[in-house]
Amino acid sequence: MEPLRPGDLPEIGGYRLLARLGEGGMGEVFLARTPSGRPLALKTVHRELSLDPDFAERFSREIRTNDRVRSAWTVSVVDFSPPGALPQWLATEYVAAPSxxxxxxxxxxxxxxxxxxxxxxxxxxxxxxxxxxxxxxxxxxxxxxxxxxxxxxxxxxxxxxxxxxxxxxxxxxxxxxxxxxxxxxxxxxxxxxxxxxxxxxxxxxxxxxxxxxxxxxxxxxxxxxxxxxxxxxxxxxxxxxxxxxxxxxxxxxxxxxxxxxxxxxxxxxxxxxxxxxxxxxxxLIAETGRREAGLRRLLSASQPPAATPPAPAVPPPALPPVPGTAPSAAFTPEPARGSSSRRPLVIGAAAGGILAVAVTLAVTLPGHGGDKAGPPAGSPPASGSSSASPSPSPAASSAGALPASWVGTWSGVGPGTPDADGITRARTGEFTVAVTLTAGNAGEIVGRQVSNVKEVSSGRDLGCTEALELRQIKGNTAVLAAATSHPTDRAASFDCPRGNLYVLTLEAPDRLTLASEGAQSAGAPAALTRGR
Known part of the structure; x- marks a missing residue:
């Protein structure tokens, strides 16, 4: 890892660059971070290659190839540049380990x-x-x-x-x-x-x-x-x-x-x-530990200052009081990035299908979305009180505890991908996402997600079930990570990755919207509504 050089861009695709990881025949590789502190390896393409009229197709093929291979032994594609962007780039999980x-x-x-x-x-x-x-x-x-x-x-x-x-x-x-x-x-x-x-x-x-x-x-x-x-x-x-x-x-x-x-x-x-x-x-174990500690320090040093969310135009109705203290690390809600302008973002992704978790928050279609990375090095659990305080105001909701207003069962239905080619992306029918959330503090399991989606050609259920751990919450936005994951159909042969990072926003008392860092998929439900 080397420092950035004079003239290096400060960010690419909305991801802040922190250091140089290497350089090769295709381009340069940087250590980057998402706003919530997740490390990425971001590979850029040399400008002269990008100007080759045939290169865009070859680069797109590389991304599809990377994204097709999902296992415990490979790193996942997280995001990539939209068509026509210069420089072209590809972001994957970052592993802090020597070759x-x-x-x-x-x-x-x-x-x-x-x-x-x-x-x-x-x-x-x-x-x-x-x-x-x-x-x-x-x-x-x-x-x-x-x-x-x-x-x-x-x-x-x-x-x-x-x-x-x-x-x-x-x-x-x-x-x-x-x-x-x-x-x-x-x-x-x-x-x-x-x-x-x-x-x-x-x-x-x-x-x-x-x-x-x-x-x-x-x-x-x-x-x-x-x-x-x-x-x-x-x-x-x-x-x-x-x-x-x-x-x-x-x-x-x-x-x-x-x-x-x-x-x-x-x-x-x-x-x-x-x-x-x-x-x-x-x-070797000691070396990887040193690299991970150095990565955490670098991510912490690059953490943007906490921003005070604007007060809502209309106060939310009757939110129950929630105790807690200020977070130990600031969290900035993340907008959809890079390819999100081309395809809806959803939470989670199986190694061949949709994600379903103990807190069923989102689903990614086969070949896209989630990843197996562990908890992001730059976002440690916030320090919040484990006991309730009598009556704080809704605006003072803890960044370390899930408010009672989130508790309940949420569900949504997406159209799936009936028009997919069946090769680079599975052709699926409608899929459902059901989420059950319970109260809890940062670092605790706070819910369960179950997803169901059937592949048109085989009838297989490609959904996954995940248990979600609360990472951070500030205002009406929460970050959760999949602590465990397995196929909803226990007889299925594909693997569901762990560690997917999800960003949820409580837009209304009965509506949650979903986003994730790079979980790219079409056909997912855009929002979940509270069950009656």
Whole structure:
């Protein structure tokens, strides 16, 4: 992470820029924040690329590819630039963790228990990528983040949908030399087996500190390296015997002889919850802790001053008194941003469908919306009194407690997406959202959301159920986060992400409007009304 340079924009797409994260062939990457303090990785596109008449379509395809892959091992798309905007940009979740490349350069190869765990986790990630119909095509150490709970596979910037060969050029090398499959090195169309090859090459790097086609400390020209990848056997000295047969199979020159991602996962065994954090070096856990603490300080320092909300033109009728004190961190209600001018914003998103939570606040259609990020680093629970005070005025409602006026059952119906293409976005009928809210303080679970929406082609219920935790409340606007999430249909095979951040506004005693940070979807209910 580096400071911003003179001439850098202060904000892009309504998101304040805080630091530089890197720069590549496509553009620059910045650390940004939402007004409520959620960190984002915001990638901008070089202006000369944006001026290419064909680039807008390619950039849009990149976004669709990123957004199609949703799992515990990938970061979610949060927002992106509207058509015609300069610079073009894409915002995703930010993980405050070192890449595998950075870690191995600074600390040496991973110990064997961590290496085995990395192999299991990345194999599971690759299965989800394959299930989404995507080929990553650039799996390399720099695109693996070593998070404290699990590794993440990032940057699908040059990935292409498996079923969209029109946009894959033969004769062009796509990927990073040293981790390319032979078919990529010769410019052929690379399918799913190429990712298996690259995964094995990454494991060689994690175990030895070098790629499989370089000796220690060796440097080669690009043509010489590509020649080795195509014609020479990999150098596997230093690989643990327990992984050697699998890695050798994955590095087969012939794509047809490599095991599929599902077989790789089966041979390695399932990735169990907690295995990663137990296996990685203590120094890595300490490093991610330092990065997260630094991120919190940066977000806190960039927090805008608290703004006093204007008094309503007509006082709300008979709001019950609510106790509390001023919040420990200011909250500014967030308007819909970026793509919100193109599609309605809704709360939550399943890995293939709508979100339903213990506090059912919103729903996102498959392939869009919610994300799996944890609580935003910049918005700690507000400090409020846990006991009621006798009779404060409605205007003095606590920023740390949900007022009694919110308590009750709320519901709404959206039209769904009956005209969607059924590929990049599921074709669904009407969906319903039912929310039950109870009184509670910041940091507590205050409700339940249940969403139901059926996919037209299959009849599957793509809804999710979430339990919502109150993060902040000020005036008539509240921020809640999904603490737990699971498919409403317990037999469903997709995953519902946790940590989605929701912004609710009590516009009238019987009406809640919904918004979320980047949860983009069409067909969602715009508001919920109180049940009678």
């Amino acid at each position: 595998l490349a950075d870690w191995v350069r600074g600390h040496g190869p991973l110990p064997e228990p961590a290496l085995h765990c990395l192999a299991r986790e990345l194999a599971a990630a690759l299965v989800t990528v394959r299930a989404a119909g995507v080929v990553h095509r650039d799996i390399k150490p720099a695109n693996v983040l070593l998070g404290p709970e699990r590794p993440f596979l990032i940057d699908f910037g040059i990935a292409r949908a498996v079923r969209d060969p029109r946009h894959t050029q033969t004769g062009a090398v796509i990927g990073t030399p040293g981790y390319l499959a032979p078919e990529q090195a010769v410019g052929a169309v690379a399918a799913a087996p190429a990712d298996v090859f690259s995964l094995a090459a990454v494991l060689v790097y994690a175990a030895t500190g070098r790629g499989p086609f370089l000796a220690g400390g060796e440097e080669l020209s690009l043509p010489a390296l590509l020649y080795r990848i195509v014609h020479d056997e990999p150098l596997l000295d230093g690989m643990p015997e327990s992984l050697l047969p699998l890695v050798r199979d994955c590095l087969a020159k012939d794509p047809g002889r490599r095991p599929a991602a599902e077989e790789v996962r089966a041979r390695l065994g399932a990735a169990e919850e907690g295995d990663w954090s137990a296996a990685v070096p203590p120094d």
